[in-house]
Amino acid sequence: MIAKRWKIGLLLIGTATLLAGGMLYAQLRSGSYGSRNAVSIPQQPVPEFSADGKYDAGAYPSFTPELAPGDGKVEVQSFCATCHSTRYIIMQPPLPGATWDAEVTKMIKVYGAPIPEATAKRITAYLQEHYAPENRKE
Amino acid sequence: MERETHAVSRRSALKFLGAAGGTLALAHWTHAERATAPSPDDAKPLETFTGPAANPHWNSIGPYVAEPQKAPLILLTDRPVQLETPRHYFRTAFTPNEAFYVRWHLAEIPNAVDLTEWKLRIEGNVNKPLAFSLTDLLQKFKPASVAAVNQCSGNSRSRLQPRVPGGQWGNGAMGNALWTGVRLRELLDAAGVKSGSLQVQFEGLDTGAGPKGFGSSRFQKSLDLANPVVDETVVAYLMNGEALPMLNGFPVRLVVPGYFATYWTKSLSWIRVLDTPDDNFWMKTAYRIPDTPRGTTTPEDLKAGKVKTIPIERMPVRSFLVSPDGSSKIPAGLGVTLSGIAFSGYGKVVKVDVSDDGGSHWHAAELGEDHGPYSFRGWQTSWTPKTPGKYVIATRATDEKGNVQPDEPVWNAGGYLWNRIEKQELVAGSANGGGR
Numbered sequence: 001m002i003a004k005r006w007k008i009g010l011l012l013i014g015t016a017t018l019l020a021g022g023m024l025y026a027q028l029r030s031g032s033y034g035s036r037n038a039v040s041i042p043q044q045p046v047p048e049f050s051a052d053g054k055y056d057a058g059a060y061p062s063f064t065p066e067l068a069p070g071d072g073k074v075e076v077q078s079f080c081a082t083c084h085s086t087r088y089i090i091m092q093p094p095l096p097g098a099t100w101d102a103e104v105t106k107m108i109k110v111y112g113a114p115i116p117e118a119t120a121k122r123i124t125a126y127l128q129e130h131y132a133p134e135n136r137k138e
Numbered sequence: 139m140e141r142e143t144h145a146v147s148r149r150s151a152l153k154f155l156g157a158a159g160g161t162l163a164l165a166h167w168t169h170a171e172r173a174t175a176p177s178p179d180d181a182k183p184l185e186t187f188t189g190p191a192a193n194p195h196w197n198s199i200g201p202y203v204a205e206p207q208k209a210p211l212i213l214l215t216d217r218p219v220q221l222e223t224p225r226h227y228f229r230t231a232f233t234p235n236e237a238f239y240v241r242w243h244l245a246e247i248p249n250a251v252d253l254t255e256w257k258l259r260i261e262g263n264v265n266k267p268l269a270f271s272l273t274d275l276l277q278k279f280k281p282a283s284v285a286a287v288n289q290c291s292g293n294s295r296s297r298l299q300p301r302v303p304g305g306q307w308g309n310g311a312m313g314n315a316l317w318t319g320v321r322l323r324e325l326l327d328a329a330g331v332k333s334g335s336l337q338v339q340f341e342g343l344d345t346g347a348g349p350k351g352f353g354s355s356r357f358q359k360s361l362d363l364a365n366p367v368v369d370e371t372v373v374a375y376l377m378n379g380e381a382l383p384m385l386n387g388f389p390v391r392l393v394v395p396g397y398f399a400t401y402w403t404k405s406l407s408w409i410r411v412l413d414t415p416d417d418n419f420w421m422k423t424a425y426r427i428p429d430t431p432r433g434t435t436t437p438e439d440l441k442a443g444k445v446k447t448i449p450i451e452r453m454p455v456r457s458f459l460v461s462p463d464g465s466s467k468i469p470a471g472l473g474v475t476l477s478g479i480a481f482s483g484y485g486k487v488v489k490v491d492v493s494d495d496g497g498s499h500w501h502a503a504e505l506g507e508d509h510g511p512y513s514f515r516g517w518q519t520s521w522t523p524k525t526p527g528k529y530v531i532a533t534r535a536t537d538e539k540g541n542v543q544p545d546e547p548v549w550n551a552g553g554y555l556w557n558r559i560e561k562q563e564l565v566a567g568s569a570n571g572g573g574r
Contacts, residue, residue, distance in 0.1 A: 036183075041202055041210050053254030057206040057384035060249065063216040083347050083354055084245060085217040091200070093189025093301040103303055110423065112352035133190045 065090045068137065072126025079115050079123065080107070094133040100124055188306070193296035196225050196463065196562075197308035207383040209236040214305050218242035218344075219385060222310040228460045228479050231506060231514045232285070233313035235377055240385045241290050241311060241399065243357045243420075244346030248405050251343070251389055258325075258373065258390060262339070262410035265330030272389050275375060279320040282372055285513035286395040287314045287481045288402055291425055291450050295553035300437060302553040309458060309560070314481070314514035317393040319374035322409075326368075331411050337362055339410040340392050340403035353419030359401050360416035361394070370395045373406060395512035396452050396483035398554075400425045425450050426552070433555045434548045453483030454557040455543050457490050457517070457535035464562050469569035470526045476503070477518035482537035486510075489536040490517040496530035496561060497545055503533075511538070523566030531562045 047058060065087050067073050080086060095103070104124045107113040115123065129135060184199050193199065202210040205221060214220035220241050227237040257269035270278070290311035292304055305311070326338065339360040348354020361368055372393040375381070382388045387404030394401040400420075416422075426447035427433035432454065435445050457480035468474055480487040486508065491500035506516025523529055536542045545559045 039202070041204050044204050044206070054250055054252045055384070055388060056250035057388075058249065060205060060219055060247075060385075061203065061216065063201075063203065063213060085215055087213075087215045087217075090187065091214055091306050092303055093187060093193075093296070093306060095301070095303055099303060110352075110419070111354035112349040113354070114349070136187065138186045 063087060068130035070126060070130055072122040072129075075119050075123050076126055079113065079119060083107075083111070083113065089127065089131060090138075092131065094131060094136040095127075097128040097132055100127040100131065103127075188296060189301045192299055192301070193306065193308060195308055197310050198222050198296060198306055199308075205240070205385060207236065208240075208385060209234070211237065211239070212308075212310065214307065218245045218247055220305055221385075222307060223313055224310060225460060225463055227310075227313075228458060228514075229477070231479065231509060231516045232315060232378055233514075235315070235380055235383055235386065238288075238313040238315065238377075238383070238386055239290070239311050241305065242344055242385075242404070244344045244348075244354070246345040246347070248343045248384060248388075251384075251405065253389060256389060256407070258407060258409070260325055260329040260409045260411075263332045263335045263413045264326075264411050265332060266328075268325075268329045270325075272375060275320050275373070275390070279324050281318050281376075282321045283316055283318040283376075284370070284372055284393060284395050285314065285316045285509040286393055287312060287453070287483075287512060287514055288393075288399045289313075289453050289481075291398040291400050291554045292552065294556035297547070297556050297558070298549055298553050299547065300549075302551060304553045314479075314509075315377045316379065316509075317372055317374035318376035318379075319372045319390060319393070321369075322371040322373055322392070323369050325373065325409060326411070329411070331363065332413070334413050335363055335411045336414065337412045337416050338368065339408075339412055339416050340401070340406055341408040341410070342387070342391075342403045343405040343407055353424060356418075357403075358416065358418050358420055359403060359425075360412065360421055361401065363411075367394055367397060373409075396485075398425075398450050398453055398483070400450065421449060424552075425554075427554050428550050432544070432546075432548055432557075433550055435550055437549070440551055450552075450554055451483075453481070454555055455482035455484065455487065455535050455537045455541045456480065456557045456560075457487075457533040457543060458560055459492075459531050459533050459562050462564060464564055467565050467567045468523055470523050470566040471569055473520050473522040475518050476521045476531060477516065478533060479514040479516055480533075480535035481512070481514050482535065482539075482541060483512070484541055485538040487515045487535050488538050490515075491534045491536075492517075492519050492521075493532040493534075494521060494523075494529045497532040497534070497559060500534065523564070526566050526568045529564045529566065531564055532559050534559050 067086055101124050104120055108115055197212055200213040203213040204210050211221040221239055223237050223239040227233055253272050259269045261267040293307050293311035294309050295304055296306040296308055337360040339358055341358045344357055346354045373390050374393045375390045390406050392403040392406050427450045428435040429446045429448045439445055458478045460478040480490050490503045492503045493500045503517040503519040534543045543557055543559050547558050548555050
């Protein structure tokens with residue numbers, strides 16, 4: 001009788017130990033740091049100011065995006081970037097070919113962009129080939 | 139006594155064994171879940187673009203960037219600068235200057251202004267053209283203050299279906315500040331508006347590389363002199379009690395309460411009284427909306443040439459849930475505070491309704507302090523997710539003119555005037571002990 005109780009006791013202790021481990025495992029997970037690098041933005045130093053009338057915020061930083069490689073990329077970088085950075089292109093959602101055509105036409109006719117006709121065609125073709133719903137990658 | 143203890147022990151032992159089995163099963167299940175559902179540390183980064191479907195996120199998806207005089211904000215474009223305010227900055231009714239969104243049209247924006255040279259000129263169809271230094275504005279006129287929301291016409295453009303080209307803003311192209319400066323009317327009166335004048339035009343220090351006579355070289359906006367908003371308009375030299383950040387229009391910018399930000403000329407330097415309607419690109423061609431209810435139309439009607447347009451003006455009523463933002467799971471049974479902001483360009487927000495079932499049932503939230511008809515108005519309500527599961531929080535504001543936020547989308551070619559009811563999914567998790 002006593003031996004049987006001991007056995008039950010041991011069984012209970014064993015089970016409880018397993019249980020505690022299992023419950024701990026189920027209740028929390030800790031010490032996991034992953035392999036992804038933390039995103040960081042360097043802090044900005046405070047500029048030195050003089051007491052004159054000039055209020056200078058400094059230069060605005062550039063963020064030149066990687067454009068998709070392909071025919072017409074060079075023309076896009078030189079002509080489109082006259083007025084605005086090429087982030088204007090990659091910021092857009094994938095746009096249908098006709099919309100890209102209309103955008104390039106608008107830049108020329110409405111905003112007066114001096115782009116030769118043949119170059120404009122290459123620019124439009126590049127945008128349609130890399131930034132439309134059926135082909136956009138990033 | 140002893141017997142009873144044993145009996146209890148045996149029963150406990152059985153329970154224990156059952157529980158042990160359950161716990162092991164739970165551990166297994168948790169393990170299995172870990173294998174299928176990615177834990178946050180191996181989650182995918184945000185996509186690099188959204189579309190052709192609507193942007194599903196509250197903000198736009200660009201990276202955080204550090205610009206002069208600014209906290210890290212979300213980048214739309216670097217040249218000219220366009221930055222979006224992250225959602226959490228809307229926890230307060232006044233948006234901090236360093237977090238206030240930025241939107242310029244032309245790339246040659248001021249980096250520096252020399253206040254020993256700079257003047258604000260009032261010219262055109264006036265009796266006496268004037269030029270004021272900042273000191274003149276501070277000393278010769280009585281300061282006037284107004285709390286007003288500045289919102290880009292294209293705020294939330296990334297929600298439209300089908301998507302339209304333009305700045306792909308999420309909801310953060312807006313901000314509220316206490317603006318202090320000189321009343322536009324006092325400046326106009328000082329110069330003396332000649333009879334027969336029609337409009338007043340505004341231009342800042344920004345210019346573009348485009349050819350002369352095109353919208354790509356100068357940015358100019360005008361208001362009708364007969365428009366009552368002219369009497370509410372302020373030339374602001376203070377923003378939340380501080381000088382304006384360069385990117386928000388130092389040294390002074392126009393504040394047109396209730397109107398979209400396109401009229402709020404930054405680094406304002408020329409005020410011109412016109413005796414003919416302003417037909418420059420930014421009035422005649424850009425920033426126009428269909429002359430229809432809510433300014434909405436369809437791509438088909440547009441193509442068919444059926445859409446008559448008018449200049450965009452006042453901002454339709456909107457509301458936002460700011461917190462919780464869905465980035466954390468909420469334990470079921472925990473009472474949390476749902477809070478956010480609301481505003482309307484047509485007057486004071488008088489009601490914000492909140493739903494936790496996607497808009498089927500609504501109840502009124504408690505409104506925050508009234509900072510004036512054109513300010514953000516905070517709102518909050520306590521909410522307890524009673525059982526685990528997914529909840530869709532929707533918010534709906536009503537203004538004093540009786541305008542109510544609808545649950546229908548807006549579409550127009552410019553991507554303007556979005557004010558559909560916002561929805562946010564929140565997940566409540568189980569919080570019961572005992573492995574259930």
